[in-house]
Amino acid sequence: MKKMKIVIFLVISIILAGAAVGEAIPDYYSRYFYLMAPPGAFQYGLDGYVNPANLAFLKAGESRFFWSTEGVKARSFENWGFVTAVPSLGFGMEHQRLPVGHVNDYRISLAGGNDGGAIGMAYGWSSGDYAAPRRERLLSIGGISRPNRYLSLGLLGNFSVQSPGREGVAEIGIRPLGDARLTLFADGAWMRGNKFKDSPWSAGAAVELSPGIGIVGRYFDSKAFTLGLSIDFGHLGISGQGHYDNNQKLSGYTYSVRAGGLQPSIFNTLGEKDNKFVPISLKGLVEYQKYALFDDQSLRFMDILKNIRAAVDDPRIGIIALNLSGLRIYPENAWEIREELKRAQTAGKKVVIFFDNAGMTGYYLASAADLVVMDPQGSLTLYGYAISKTYFRGTLDKLGLGFDEWRFFKYKSAVEVLSRDKMSEADSAQNQVYVDDWYESTRADICQSRGLSADSFDSLINNQAYFMPDMAVKAGLVDTLARWSDIERILWNETGNYFGAVSTEALLPNALPPVHWGLRPQIAVVYGLGDCAMDTGIKARRLEQVFLGLAGNRNVKAVVFRVDSPGGDGMASDIVAEALKRCAQEKPVIVSQGQVAGSGGYWISMYGTQILAGPSTITGSIGVIGGWLYDKGLAQKLGMTSDHVKRGKHADLGLGVILPFVGYQVPARDLTQEEYAKMEGFIKEYYDGFVGKVAEGRKLSIDSVRSIAEGHFYSGIEGKKLGLVDEIGGLENAIDLAKSEAGIAPDEEIDIIEISKYKGLFNFPWRIPSLPTGVQNNSVYNYLKKVCEQPGQPLPMMLPGTYPEISR
Incomplete structure (x- = not known):
């Protein structure tokens, strides 16, 4: 709201300081007759071409081409324009035929903010036939405030930089249900020199019939009105509206084609379900953080969890397929990923996991899958778990260093590696209990997923340990042998259906804008x-x-x-x-x-x-x-x-x-x-x-x-x-x-x-470290x-x- 107060102050101050407007700023409603509703209330308002603050709400780049017909000739082509925008930055151009020639309006826009509110600024200029009415260069300042899910407030000021021309526009949008199913809106435009009661206004409603399909009706103070339909196909969308004059007669049509960011799609409404799979590669080191740029060796742990949950919430996804080739991960993090996969299975998703070479941790993760796939030239090592320490007491003695362990609590064993040559009885006992808990938890999960008994699992660990691919299949640890490059064929063989791939970035919860x-x-x-x-x-x-x-x-x-x-x-x-x-x-x-x-x-x-x-x-x-740690002869040895x-x-x-x-x-x-x-x-x-x-x-x-x-x-x-x-x-x-x-x-x-x-931002692999890594x-x-x-x-x-x- 603080940003919105700034916009209100600027717009009102500049308007009140100006004089009446001539032809420098054409009428708001005739200039933006392509709009189906006020820019802050419906979609993105021509992507910032009208109110530049809209650009801050964009989540991905997109472009729109729009045009109007010549009267009621539905297939005719008269005026047209396009906008292209990325989050916070946009450019647009509009071509109009006038009785005395044509004019081209251009606009570049900038915006900043968040989903709660944004402000933006735009600069516009014109070109065209010399005989066309002169258009002055414009500076636009806009703001949109959305304090909650029910209310959107917009304010726009258009100011000529060549004359005292001023225009102010205010709008309101209300969503009684808290979402896009129903949006009520109204707006009004005011120019200095006009009485408020004579200022033009409009009001109407937008109804989302189902995801991807919406209808819009808008009534103007002149008794004219428009009726429109919007249909989205995901990354593409079309819309059109009929314009009715003050005698309620059809006077023409306007159309728009959109391409770019993902929107709720009519295809999902029509039943596109469980016919896609999402491949997720876990090649690299799984870490909590990575470098923002040039770091393809690391995977962010949160991203992996988020993508699995996004796949669960995407109705198109029937199968989650993980590639564990090159995976490096802490056992506890592997457990968390495994738990998320089990949650996905509970939600009705199938899980397929591929590995080429795996140890205890990798196989523990893979065992959760409905289908475990192993490379025909891979290997599987199941040795069990152990915790080992290297002790340096003898090394310190040889170096001439003494170390006095200050240990007053039985199990606090952090420095035993410097003061002893093996584990103390207490440390050995606590480590053994931990390893037993770790092993038994892993065994229980693998046995449950693979239908093994605890005794048979122990036998595989103690009597086999190393498995070639055919042995792994025979032991019931793996379901089939294949290469990751054949994943689509594998899914076909197992299900008899074709599954198209969807990237993690294209999963609906990741790609769709906020509801x-x-x-x-x-x-x-x-x-x-x-x-x-x-x-x-x-x-x-x-x-x-x-x-x-x-x-x-x-x-x-x-x-x-x-x-x-x-x-x-x-x-x-x-x-x-x-x-x-x-x-x-x-x-x-x-x-x-x-x-x-x-x-x-x-x-x-x-x-x-x-x-x-x-x-x-x-x-x-x-x-x-x-x-x-103290000197026990080191200095003498070094002279x-x-x-x-x-x-x-x-x-x-x-x-x-x-x-x-x-x-x-x-x-x-x-x-x-x-x-x-x-x-x-x-x-x-x-x-x-x-x-x-x-x-x-x-x-x-x-x-x-x-x-x-x-x-x-x-x-x-x-x-x-x-x-x-x-x-x-x-x-x-x-x-x-x-x-x-x-x-x-x-x-x-x-x-x-x-x-x-x-x-x-990024790592410097070329810098010389003070010590080897x-x-x-x-x-x-x-x-x-x-x-x-x-x-x-x-x-x-x-x-x-x-x-x-x-x-x-």
Whole structure:
């Protein structure tokens, strides 16, 4: 509405400042007689040619060609014009034959705004026969406000830049049913020098008989009227209207042909159903974010889920076909995609999945399909699940580095890889329980989908493990062998019907413009990814501002916080947690935990209105750990020394040689007994605070939290039993729950606002990294880096790499 107030002020001010209009600005209704209704009330008003603000509502590029007949000769051709536009930018031209010649009007338009309101500006000029009435150059300012689904208000000002000529147009559209089934409208044009009571006006209604078919009637103050019909075929559309004079006699016709953006189609109305398939390629790394440009190696997780749901809601789609060739994905994300495919099957869609080479994760996803297709030269490896760690105690000894593990809680094992040469008994036990939960959940799902018994599945894992294509078919793991390039033939062989392909971009929910006027309720999806750190990983400083901003944003009705973090810096974790807590006091905040949300990752989750996790999510790990890396002969081996002066008993703590090239300082000594005692008290106090916050956030007693804490991590399944998680579910389930908590009806359209959707504009693959990528991504290197950067700090974190990795 603020934008609309600006337009109202400008239009009224300029009109009142002007003089009467001569021939410089022809009459509004005679100039735009092609319009079936006011531009803000029906379709896109000749794509911004009349009111430039319409351009902001366009969702895709389109063009229109329109013409009028010579009197009532339906096949004659007199005046004509065309417009072509993309969102926010348009150009149009109109040719008119006049008694003294012809004239061509041109217009270029710009607009900005959103579905709730927009403003636009246009510049127009003319050319033609010298004898034709002189047309002056025009500046047009327009605005359209749609405060809700029932009301549309429009205002347009046309101003001559060569004379005081001024014109103002106001319009209103009302949808009593809240959608396009019935639209009532009225408008009026006023020129300075005319009395309001003498200003021309029109009123009428548009009725959508069914999707793709509409009729429009419009009555003018002169007692003339028009009757029109509009038919859309998807990317093409036609319309026509008859013009009746003030004696109610037919005086002529106008027609329009549209090509471009998808619109509701008469074909769907006529029963085009379940005769298409949508092919979805999952080649690449499935991530939450990617680069906006030049990043064809990554797939956005949200896009995959959205496309599956769009296929479910598209009545044309009978089959969803996935190609898993080249897929790399976390197991938990694979589970979420699998759940969406099962939902599609429940809705009556068939699922076909192809793979060439797959392991446990890829096959787990593929097993959900009604038809599993394997490449005739592919392979399938089903080894089971394992969690393995590499230990570096001996390596540190050889390098001359000492490491003191500050561990005071039984299961908090993040730094064992630096202090031990194998798993501790406690760590081995918790990892085994997790692997068992993960395996049994996977086995149950595969057996249910493929009709296998648990014993037969175990036998395949333990006695076969590797399957050539024919073996996979014989074992009942695969239905048929074929290449992805033969997918249409496969569908024909299996169903006896031909299925045409529809791209994900062309799925109706993805391609159709919004059904309703106004802004839809918004759900914000916020990502907390990577280590808990202030300016890297989850970027705590930024996330704090995001949550505080969302708390006061009235358009955002609920928030979904997707957490995929092993923890890290306790301060960074607490900053985000407190900001989330404040946001949750204003609106629902649903936490969706990804592959790992342990330790600091759980810290940033605990104040959510509800917490959802997947079966293989690692959650919990409520504990704090620390460690001290120090020089135990390294400097001597390298021929390096360091020296210092100090004032303060502990001022030399952390001082030592700085390693060349790496740039990290290695403390020259271990802690004294006094320093160790202080550090121990600090970590235990930090732990008590963590436990207390979890108890508050989850509404549990402190004793009950202590009984499941001590750094113990759990699968999502076990976490739900213990009260750490509310429900088993994925990101889409969290969005559905957020809608429900916000009081939004399940079938009501919403807008998803992702923060942030992209990593950046584009990556620079040619830049020289400070270290090889393999080193930078190494979990132990990253932990050592954190220890060196924050020596002596308690860290609520899990060592990256101790949870399921990306697999195929």
